[in-house]
Amino acid sequence: MFDGEIRYGSCVYQNRNIALVNKVKDLMQKIFNLKPYNKFYEETGVHRISFHYVELADYFREKVKELKKYITNSSLLEKKIFLQVFFDDEGCAYIYIRGNNRKIRGYQHNLETLRLIQAILQDFDIKSRIEEKGQEVVISGKPNLIKFRDKINFSKGIFINPERKNSIWKKKLEKEKFFKK
Numbered sequence: 001m002f003d004g005e006i007r008y009g010s011c012v013y014q015n016r017n018i019a020l021v022n023k024v025k026d027l028m029q030k031i032f033n034l035k036p037y038n039k040f041y042e043e044t045g046v047h048r049i050s051f052h053y054v055e056l057a058d059y060f061r062e063k064v065k066e067l068k069k070y071i072t073n074s075s076l077l078e079k080k081i082f083l084q085v086f087f088d089d090e091g092c093a094y095i096y097i098r099g100n101n102r103k104i105r106g107y108q109h110n111l112e113t114l115r116l117i118q119a120i121l122q123d124f125d126i127k128s129r130i131e132e133k134g135q136e137v138v139i140s141g142k143p144n145l146i147k148f149r150d151k152i153n154f155s156k157g158i159f160i161n162p163e164r165k166n167s168i169w170k171k172k173l174e175k176e177k178f179f180k181k
Helices: 018-032 054-071 076-090 111-123 142-151 175-180
Strands: 004-008 013-016 037-041 048-049 090-098 102-105 129-131 136-140
Touching: 004 054, 004 129, 013 018, 054 111, 076 090, 076 102, 076 111, 076 175, 090 175, 102 142, 111 129, 111 136, 136 142
Parallel strands: none
Antiparallel strands: 004 013, 013 048, 037 048, 090 102, 102 136, 129 136
């Protein structure tokens, strides 16, 4: 649903974070006994894996529909996992060096998905706003950030990419540890 893509006859996942790519690879191997086609784009640092099966694409398309309906009425633990996956894939911890401006941002081109994320955050009493122009959900304000840290947070082993053109840190930092600071 996030850094993936379901095409007519294939499922594709791409990310710069090799830990997330390996997690998808391992789950696809474990659940479906499938090995992906791998591609690495050196100029962007993006790892891409793909699985070329029409039946698999049909299956995932149906599962995405089911998940969107299911997650709104699921347990808080399942909602936490859903949000964590979203923010691991699409999120960043934003800290403006000069001043005290801190935010969690999650990017997504699908406005319906952003509204779903916002509604689930509200279940944890975390207020957020959707910025349609930037195609993102934004969590700001110290009480909301503390609730995000304590109730959701990023997964362990997910790093800020130091090689992005707009990286201000220029070093590999674990999102979960970075955000705790």
